[in-house]
Amino acid sequence: MEEERTEAWWARRAWALLSAVRERAPLVQCITNLVSMDIAANALTAAGASPAMLHCLREIPDFTPRCDAVCINVGTLSEEWLPSMRAAASAGRPWVLDPVAVAASGFRMEACLELLALRPAVVRGNASEILALAARSDSSSSSFKGVDSSHDSGEALQAAKALARSSGAVIAVSGAVDFITDGEQVISASNGVAMMQKITATGCAVTALIAAFVGADPSDALAAAASALAIFGLAGEIGMECAKGPASLRMHLIDALYGLDEQTVTSAVKIALVP
Ligand SMILES: Nc1ncnc2c1ncn2[C@@H]1O[C@H](COP(=O)(O)OP(=O)(O)O)[C@@H](O)[C@H]1O
Numbered sequence: 001m002e003e004e005r006t007e008a009w010w011a012r013r014a015w016a017l018l019s020a021v022r023e024r025a026p027l028v029q030c031i032t033n034l035v036s037m038d039i040a041a042n043a044l045t046a047a048g049a050s051p052a053m054l055h056c057l058r059e060i061p062d063f064t065p066r067c068d069a070v071c072i073n074v075g076t077l078s079e080e081w082l083p084s085m086r087a088a089a090s091a092g093r094p095w096v097l098d099p100v101a102v103a104a105s106g107f108r109m110e111a112c113l114e115l116l117a118l119r120p121a122v123v124r125g126n127a128s129e130i131l132a133l134a135a136r137s138d139s140s141s142s143s144f145k146g147v148d149s150s151h152d153s154g155e156a157l158q159a160a161k162a163l164a165r166s167s168g169a170v171i172a173v174s175g176a177v178d179f180i181t182d183g184e185q186v187i188s189a190s191n192g193v194a195m196m197q198k199i200t201a202t203g204c205a206v207t208a209l210i211a212a213f214v215g216a217d218p219s220d221a222l223a224a225a226a227s228a229l230a231i232f233g234l235a236g237e238i239g240m241e242c243a244k245g246p247a248s249l250r251m252h253l254i255d256a257l258y259g260l261d262e263q264t265v266t267s268a269v270k271i272a273l274v275p
């Protein structure tokens with residue numbers, strides 16, 4: 001008989017996956033935006049993974065096949081970087097897409113749709129990004145406000161399910177509650193603090209962390225994405241206990257991620273199946 005997937009079961013799963021990251025130290029190539037490079041590399045290192053911020057097209061055939069996972073983030077997309085993204089996404093490694101500000105331009109939308117067709121294991125975006133991607137919306141979308149979301153994650157849930165079914169990827173919508181879906185099951189991850197939105201590139205950092213979790217155990221992208229989001233949110237909650245504002249939260253969040261132990265994770269991670 002299959003074990004019931006209670007909140008306690010999910011918390012143990014999250015701990016097992018964080019432990020796998022620490023033991024296996026997955027090599028994660030990040031082709032990510034210039035704003036996020038530092039926080040994403042530090043979040044990965046603090047969690048136990050091994051980041052490599054490489055985006056030179058000529059290095060990809062040698063380097064990417066040796067990686068455990070790849071994170072591709074279009075936040076500072078350029079014509080020069082898109083071929084590297086295509087090549088890395090096609091290198092046969094599990095990979096994760098962050099469609100930052102996907103509705104900013106037709107070029108960015110087309111790039112994200114093209115990358116989506118290269119079968120990411122997971123797409124993680126905020127609600128506005130997932131809504132735009134799912135609707136294949138154009139840059140005239142009236143609610144578009146750049147890299148930040150103007151929607152709650154719940155508003156994007158149906159769009160996320162549809163996008164998961166059409167793309168074959170696990171779709172993760174971040175927000176006060178994160179929703180993660182493979183198009184059938186929906187999982188919620190409810191850790192985190194609102195102040196995380198006041199630190200630039202926390203979304204990018206958690207996408208990189210999802211790639212690390214997928215790299216440590218590629219067998220279950222849904223569990224990897226939910227666990228990484230919950231663990232990152234929990235680090236934010238613990239960091240907030242000492243933080244005075246966004247800058248000190250950034251520091252304390254990374255410290256908390258590094259210091260997470262079994263008792264804390266299994267008692268405080270909040271992941272649940274959404275009925
Ligand atoms: N209101 C909130 N309360 C708690 N956690 C939040 C809140 N908003 C965002 N987060 C967390 O902050 C991180 C970044 O998410 P988000 O701000 O949605 O992404 P992005 O930076 O791409 O817009 C995620 O780990 C998410 O769970």
Ligand SMILES: Cc1ncsc1CCOP(=O)(O)O
Pocket residue numbers: 033035036075076100147148200201202203204205
């Ligand atoms: C401000 C900014 N501009 C281009 S990428 C970027 C960072 C976006 O980070 P996040 O999506 O995590 O808010």
Ligand SMILES: [Mg+2]
Pocket residue numbers: 100101125126147203204
């Ligand atoms: Mg983002």
